[in-house]
Amino acid sequence: MSVEKIAEEDLFQVIGEDGFRRLVGAFYRQVAEDDILGPMYPKHDLVGAEDRLRDFLLFRFGGPMDYLEKRGHPRLRMRHAPFAVDQKARDRWVEMMDRALAEAELPPAAVATLKEFFHSTATFLQNR
Numbered sequence: 001m002s003v004e005k006i007a008e009e010d011l012f013q014v015i016g017e018d019g020f021r022r023l024v025g026a027f028y029r030q031v032a033e034d035d036i037l038g039p040m041y042p043k044h045d046l047v048g049a050e051d052r053l054r055d056f057l058l059f060r061f062g063g064p065m066d067y068l069e070k071r072g073h074p075r076l077r078m079r080h081a082p083f084a085v086d087q088k089a090r091d092r093w094v095e096m097m098d099r100a101l102a103e104a105e106l107p108p109a110a111v112a113t114l115k116e117f118f119h120s121t122a123t124f125l126q127n128r
Contacts, residue, residue, distance in 0.1 A: 005113040012062035015110050020063070023114075024054040026100035036092045040083045060117075076125060086128040094122050 006014055028050040031037055041049055055067035056074060067074070083089075097118045101111050 003108045003112045006109045008113060009062045011110060011113055015106050017058060017063060019106050020054050020057050023100055023104040024050055026103040027097055030096045036089055080125045081127060084128050085126050090122045090126050094119055
């Protein structure tokens, strides 16, 4: 049986900033020690990376426009071009985000929407 999804533009209304904060925090708690993704993130900027991802997701799913005001258009492929995002890195990112989704304890319909977005976007960002 499949879970209904929430429309992307309604996601912020359903989980709010706190839901995105829990999700992104759960993801970044895994990054520093990861052998594949950890080296892609400067240790001194993990908090900054967490803030940027959270702001992007808030903007992308109907929340405040802080990301656009601070960073402009997302240009995801361009911003990720310096990093070797191969199949292995893509799969690890998805695996860690799936664990973060479980830890964040979001409504199942929100998880379904986010999982679809994360899986397809991670594939889109592969550049090696």
